Amino acid sequence: MEQKEQQIPIWFFIGAIVLIYGVLITGTGILNWLSPPPAAERVALWQLHTDLWWGLLLLAIGTFYVLKFKPASERRK
Amino acid sequence: MAFLSLLAATAGSSSMLHLKPVDLLIIVIYFIFVLAIGFYLKKFASTGDDFFMAGRKMTAWIAGLSFISANLSSLETMGWSAMAYQYGMLGAHGYLIGAIPAILFLAIVMMPFYYISRTHSVPGYLQLRYGEGSRSVAGISFSFMTIAVSGASMFAMAKILNLLLGWDMNISIWVASLTVAVYVTLGGLLSAVFNEVLQFFLIWLGSLLIPILGIIHAGGWGKMMEAVQRNVAVIHPAVQNADFTSLWQNLGSFGSNPMGIDWFGMFFGQGIAVAFGYWCTDFLQVQRVIVAKDLRSAQNGTIIGAALKMMVPLIVTIPGLLGLAVLMNSDGSPMVLVPESDPRAGITHNTFNDVLPLLMGKYLGPGLLGLGVTAMIAGFMSGMAGNVSAFATVWTHDVYKPLINKKGSDRHYLHMGRWSSVIGVLLSIATAYTLFFFSNILEYLQVLVFFFIVPLFGTVILGMLWKRATPAGGFWGFLIAILFSISMWAFVHTFPHGYQPQPKATLSRGAEVLLTRGDTARPGAISYISIESGTLDLVNVPLYGHERGGEFTVQEQPLYMREVAPLRKTAAPIQILAPEVVVANTREQHKFGVAAVPARISPGVKVRSTFISRRFDPAAFNPDHVKVIARSEKAKPMAVNMYSAWWSLVVCLLVTIVVSLFTKPKPDAELKNLVMGLTPLPREEAGAWYQKPLLWAGVVFAAFVAINLLFW
Numbered sequence: 001m002e003q004k005e006q007q008i009p010i011w012f013f014i015g016a017i018v019l020i021y022g023v024l025i026t027g028t029g030i031l032n033w034l035s036p037p038p039a040a041e042r043v044a045l046w047q048l049h050t051d052l053w054w055g056l057l058l059l060a061i062g063t064f065y066v067l068k069f070k071p072a073s074e075r076r077k
Numbered sequence: 078m079a080f081l082s083l084l085a086a087t088a089g090s091s092s093m094l095h096l097k098p099v100d101l102l103i104i105v106i107y108f109i110f111v112l113a114i115g116f117y118l119k120k121f122a123s124t125g126d127d128f129f130m131a132g133r134k135m136t137a138w139i140a141g142l143s144f145i146s147a148n149l150s151s152l153e154t155m156g157w158s159a160m161a162y163q164y165g166m167l168g169a170h171g172y173l174i175g176a177i178p179a180i181l182f183l184a185i186v187m188m189p190f191y192y193i194s195r196t197h198s199v200p201g202y203l204q205l206r207y208g209e210g211s212r213s214v215a216g217i218s219f220s221f222m223t224i225a226v227s228g229a230s231m232f233a234m235a236k237i238l239n240l241l242l243g244w245d246m247n248i249s250i251w252v253a254s255l256t257v258a259v260y261v262t263l264g265g266l267l268s269a270v271f272n273e274v275l276q277f278f279l280i281w282l283g284s285l286l287i288p289i290l291g292i293i294h295a296g297g298w299g300k301m302m303e304a305v306q307r308n309v310a311v312i313h314p315a316v317q318n319a320d321f322t323s324l325w326q327n328l329g330s331f332g333s334n335p336m337g338i339d340w341f342g343m344f345f346g347q348g349i350a351v352a353f354g355y356w357c358t359d360f361l362q363v364q365r366v367i368v369a370k371d372l373r374s375a376q377n378g379t380i381i382g383a384a385l386k387m388m389v390p391l392i393v394t395i396p397g398l399l400g401l402a403v404l405m406n407s408d409g410s411p412m413v414l415v416p417e418s419d420p421r422a423g424i425t426h427n428t429f430n431d432v433l434p435l436l437m438g439k440y441l442g443p444g445l446l447g448l449g450v451t452a453m454i455a456g457f458m459s460g461m462a463g464n465v466s467a468f469a470t471v472w473t474h475d476v477y478k479p480l481i482n483k484k485g486s487d488r489h490y491l492h493m494g495r496w497s498s499v500i501g502v503l504l505s506i507a508t509a510y511t512l513f514f515f516s517n518i519l520e521y522l523q524v525l526v527f528f529f530i531v532p533l534f535g536t537v538i539l540g541m542l543w544k545r546a547t548p549a550g551g552f553w554g555f556l557i558a559i560l561f562s563i564s565m566w567a568f569v570h571t572f573p574h575g576y577q578p579q580p581k582a583t584l585s586r587g588a589e590v591l592l593t594r595g596d597t598a599r600p601g602a603i604s605y606i607s608i609e610s611g612t613l614d615l616v617n618v619p620l621y622g623h624e625r626g627g628e629f630t631v632q633e634q635p636l637y638m639r640e641v642a643p644l645r646k647t648a649a650p651i652q653i654l655a656p657e658v659v660v661a662n663t664r665e666q667h668k669f670g671v672a673a674v675p676a677r678i679s680p681g682v683k684v685r686s687t688f689i690s691r692r693f694d695p696a697a698f699n700p701d702h703v704k705v706i707a708r709s710e711k712a713k714p715m716a717v718n719m720y721s722a723w724w725s726l727v728v729c730l731l732v733t734i735v736v737s738l739f740t741k742p743k744p745d746a747e748l749k750n751l752v753m754g755l756t757p758l759p760r761e762e763a764g765a766w767y768q769k770p771l772l773w774a775g776v777v778f779a780a781f782v783a784i785n786l787l788f789w
Contacts, residue, residue, distance in 0.1 A: 007121060008117070010139065010271050010274050010275065013110065013114060013271070013275055014274070014275055014278050016110075017106065017107070017110050017275065017279070018278065018282065020106060021103060021106070021282075021448060024099055024102065024103060024444060025099075025103075025444040025445060025448065028099050028442075028443050028444035029444070032442065032443070037442075042442075043438075043439060043440055043441060043442045044290070044294055044439050044440055045290050045293065045294055045440065046442065048290075048293075050286060050290060050440075050442070050445065051442055051443070051444050051445050054286060054445060055444065058282060061282075
């Protein structure tokens, strides 16, 4: 929480883990798009490439939180 | 990555879903993060106030997110999805009438008293208001309840990880609970709150895709609801005429809805007794917001929690409805999930509790499935952590400090808090192993709620609003209502003339059978069974020519089993369970669970036959006694729980009032900052208009009314 001077805000931790997940899921989405899995392994609505756009959404959210709440910028406030 | 590939291959071999290395990597990263946060926060939990109350410095948003995340446990995601599958839209009431008015009441009416009294806990408030007796009863009962609920959380988590990943349930329980023990022991409430806020984001990001994709797949909301009502005839034939798509218009009588409840039970039982008890006096919830930095943040944090609570049906109720609408067998027929008590459960059919994992497997591919599983684990762990941190506070401040060691230093109590976190986790693990006793996870919580929490609300609210309430009134009202609750529970499960469990025949592993399939009514289904070899365990099943119990081997002439067995008042279909048998003519391994199918028992088969009749069975309800509590013998278990909660609240209020009228109240000077009329409340005019709790409470309440009207 922001109240203690030296404490890293919770929002930064959230941004970091969401960013990492965004990278992993976007990467998986790109791989699945370029090299589609066998038909038997495809989930319902596979053709929507949900992993790709949901991964990009996570990337955007994670990047926003990391940049806005990174410890250095918190200390400058 | 090699380790993860190996783990994925091992797990996938026997599990319902197949995780890829990227999924396991996502899960591992989550565990690393929560442990790292625990170690990082240890240095910020150096005093008792830091450990137990997170330094009382939280903002409204953090308090609100933590408030709702602590409630988003496994019992929510898995249990309420199962509820929606079983009861349709009625499953959403837990987020509407069963939550919103109570949370807003907590924010506007009760929070000022909790906050201004500077109490450590709800039992702590009782001590200030009524004295040591009430505090001790509340402290001990609450400690017991948090451990029980935490155990329920662990059990649910282990079950789902077993289903999804094929992981051993014992390993799941120990790995997750030790992780929680580490981060709560290190950072106390601060660590629990940090992780709860983190978990809130993961739960939503990991769960929201299922309703989005499911509704797209169903062809939109309207088509989904049409499919729900259409498929109910196949999935829930016993209540095929009940309305699964309404919130209120099907509550006119007990028989017109799948929950077997009427409007009175829903409004007064769920809406008043259970909801106000849980949200206003369950310390697990209240602790999250009374540690805010000021009263306004505590109130606004609670209101933020109410707004977020109304959104949870998106990721819980809709998946349950989607289970009715889009889960199909390979032949295009609706997939039928069954209750745990059904003979087919776990053999040929998945259960209600599996609805969410089945949807995850249907829609989430590699990566997203890992995120979805992480969301579930996060939900389980936030529930556990919430209970453990609340247990540590109440045990240390409301049991250990007043009853065992009154003169310890702050450092001593800090150590006690850390140790009680570890012990709380160990006790929860022990509870998890006893949980197989109850068939439905959520009903377990309901039972506990009406035992302790509902009477606690009656005692606290009279203490806050009525200065004439006396210490003796508070103590006896609370204690008698608890005993009354337990008595009601025992009453509905008591059978003066004996309860005979469902007749059941179980075939041993490796037993040989011959199966005849197909009749005019059910083409393809098993219509006759011939048991050729092995052992047959019979419970309450009479055989032609051998009506008595005992252990014997069938001699020269075969014996025959009826389709139904006579019980004391009625007859019940005989269930035949065959979890792992061999078909004699093809030598194929097979498993099945059927009911009301005749059978022949060949010579050479060993039979163990028992006839059971119990006076008390916690898994069965006596309809004659149910009628006394819930006004109708048609009332189902949920309805009985709601009515029981209502009566225990009524008893608590009546006893407290009557005893108070005949005993001496505390002088006004001792009630300052504790009772309405003797507590100076901060002026609402201070601060900007958009910060005012009353305004936002009004907005949330208006949204609540609109949702009820929309889905009436």
